Amino acid sequence: MxxxxxxxxxxxxxxxxxxxxxxxxxxxxxxxxxxxxxxxxxxxxxxxxxxxxxxxxxxxxxxxxxxxxxxxxxxxxxxxxxxxxxxxxxxxxxxxxxxxxxxxxxxxxxxxxxxxxxxxxxxxxxxxxxxxxxxxxxxxxxxxxxxxxxxxxxxxxxxxxxxxxxxxxxxxxxxxxxxxxxxxxxxxxxxxxxxxxxxxxxxxxxxxxxxxxxxxxxxxxxxxxxxxxxxxxxxxxxxxxxxSSFLEEDSSCISWLDKQAPKSVIYISFGSLMTLNKKVLTQMASGLAKSNQPFVWAVRPGSVCDSEWTEFLPEGFVQETRERGLIVKWAPQKEVLAHSAIGGFWSHCGWNSTLESISEGVPMICQPFNVDQMVNARYVSYVWKIGLELEGLESGEMEKMIRRVMVDEEGEEMRVRAINVKKMIKEAVENxxxxxxxxxxxxxxxxxx
The missing domain is CATH 3.40.50.2000 (Glycogen Phosphorylase B;)
Incomplete structure (x- = not known):
């Protein structure tokens, strides 16, 4: 025209x-x-x-x-x-x-x-x-x-x-x-x-x-x-x-998700820029192992201090979680979040990730780091009430947070609210x-x- x-x-x-x-x-x-x-x-x-x-x-x-x-x-x-x-x-x-x-x-x-x-x-x-x-x-x-x-x-x-x-x-x-x-x-x-x-x-x-x-x-x-x-x-x-990612996406996680029960898997990713603390991620791995929850974890190479990729993981973690966990270097996030097996998103709360999660009705575990992420996390947790903000960075607190979102009644209530937001977003972008x-x-x- x-x-x-x-x-x-x-x-x-x-x-x-x-x-x-x-x-x-x-x-x-x-x-x-x-x-x-x-x-x-x-x-x-x-x-x-x-x-x-x-x-x-x-x-x-x-x-x-x-x-x-x-x-x-x-x-x-x-x-x-x-x-x-x-x-x-x-x-x-x-x-x-x-x-x-x-x-x-x-x-x-x-x-x-x-x-x-x-x-x-x-x-x-x-x-x-x-x-x-x-x-x-x-x-x-x-x-x-x-x-x-x-x-x-x-x-x-x-x-x-x-x-x-x-x-x-x-x-x-x-x-x-x-x-x-x-x-x-x-x-x-x-x-x-x-x-x-x-x-x-x-x-x-x-x-x-x-x-x-x-x-x-x-x-x-x-x-x-x-x-x-x-x-x-x-x-x-x-x-x-x-x-449009600058990183190569590993789509193998989609076929893995196809074999999982509905709403059973927690997806973990902290975006394309964050440099992460090895000690905190070790606690994350421990919390994941104790939770017994299936997971897909995107660990960007070079994103962990003093590690090229997954060297930070505690000894025995991979063996212990082999049947219910998958670690990839980078995931097709929008496709992952839209998958029926995903029941929660553990995120840094960058705005793109937040929008992609709420657009699919997926509750969030919010672990913000800097700039706008704390604001987003507070709105997800305390205004829209479709996620929980993680402030204790010990494995026990992380295990508890995973269960609250993925298993407990509290998580199911958040999921209902998140699905309602998803429906409203669908209406907002339609004619x-x-x-x-x-x-x-x-x-x-x-x-x-």
Whole structure:
């Protein structure tokens, strides 16, 4: 489709972050917009690039980032700062070239950018183009982030806040320790906050969430920015797409799950970035062994401190659990969570994982680590009540938590609530649902630009 009410359709350029948890929903958004008739270009760093063969109709615009890897041992702030500085010029060059080509066809450009790629917003504003931010975190994260900023202004931007269990006033169910933070040094975190806070005000914001789930937070975001906010999630349910993982998925776990009883297996995965503590994981393994519960455990190679893969496992664990457990390097998560054998998900509560779990009606054991994960865990546990937050990291507590979710009546009650949420999400993405309608509104907004 090229015309809409006598107007040429714009080219939509999406600036994608090199993090898997950001890249995946960005590509899903691109597919959704392409399905509505828009031409799509994906601007991406050369680090962790998307696979063009998955989307042959898209234009791919590589950006010169001069980065060889995401160094988890170094400063995250310095990485983001370097990524933005290095990519800015090549993004400007791509847009200038595209503007020249599209001006000849009387066709405009609209830029949608991941909030970590804020250079794209600056370049768009410099070129007098519409700039729209895409947020792939929960909406509840944003008011929590503002609360952390307020603490900073009050001189309370302190490490000890991360351990405080007192409730944050007017931010139920969050405690001070649940507010967004990184385990990086405080000065590093302050610098990142300062950098992101000075990014340009967007023309609109797209959020990968669902209105009924986060209506209050979405209202607060709208009041803060005074621009349209489009809740169009969960995008993986709107635009089913081929895997975009940077890691090779081991699909053998699906045939293993086929042989298990319904709702009997707990799936364990802590995402694509977390570096995990060997001592904590040893306790996890012990808790799993004692629980006698079937499990699929995705252990990413190199994700465990001082271990290449599963060397951290206690002696005898593999033999003891051989008949009821499966360990893989990486799993096709959406397919696993949709399997009838899965009865629970032990997760770090990254937003993609949280959305994928609740979309399948799977209760969660929440073990958050940093940034937005604590916020997500509190909402899963204390607002939506479809999971339990694990705070004791000893094997006995972990064994007890597994039984509460997988075996006890408490877990069955959570499963009923989770299934109800699943049904509401299905309605939200169907014709006439809130996410479907907001995607239509987003389409109209882009065309109006």
């Amino acid at each position: 090229e015309e809409h009410g006598g107007r040429r359709w714009p080219l939509v350029v999406l600036a994608a972050s090199p993090f898997h948890g950001h890249m995946t929903p960005t590509l899903q958004l691109a597919k959704a917009l392409h399905g509505k008739g828009f031409s799509i270009a994906i601007a991406h760093s050369k680090l962790n690039p998307p696979n063009p063969s998955n989307d042959p109709s898209f234009i791919f615009l590589p950006l010169s980032d001069n980065l060889s890897a995401i160094d988890e041992s170094a400063s995250f702030t310095n990485f983001i700062d370097t990524l933005n500085k290095n990519c800015k010029q090549s993004f400007h060059d791509h847009l200038t070239r595209l503007l020249g080509e599209h001006n000849r066809g009387n066709k405009s450009i609209v830029v949608i950018y991941d909030h970590l790629m804020f250079f794209a917003g600056n370049v768009a504003v410099d070129l007098n183009l519409t700039a729209i931010v895409f947020r792939s975190c929960s909406a509840a994260y944003f008011p929590a982030f503002l609360a952390r900023l307020q603490l900073r202004q009050e001189g309370r931007f302190l490490e000890e806040d991360y351990e405080m269990k007192e409730m944050v006033p007017n931010h139920h169910p969050l405690r001070y320790k649940d507010l967004p933070f990184s385990k990086a040094p405080i000065e590093d975190w302050k610098q990142l906050v300062s950098i992101i806070s000075h990014s340009p005000r967007p023309s609109a914001i797209i959020w990968n969430t669902i209105k009924f789930l986060e209506d209050e937070a979405l209202t607060q975001i709208h009041h803060h920015y005074q621009v349209p906010v489009f809740a169009v999630g969960p995008l993986h349910k709107i635009t089913p797409s081929p895997p 006439g649902g809130s996410s479907h309608d907001r995607l239509e509104d987003l389409m109209g907004f882009i065309l109006s630009c």
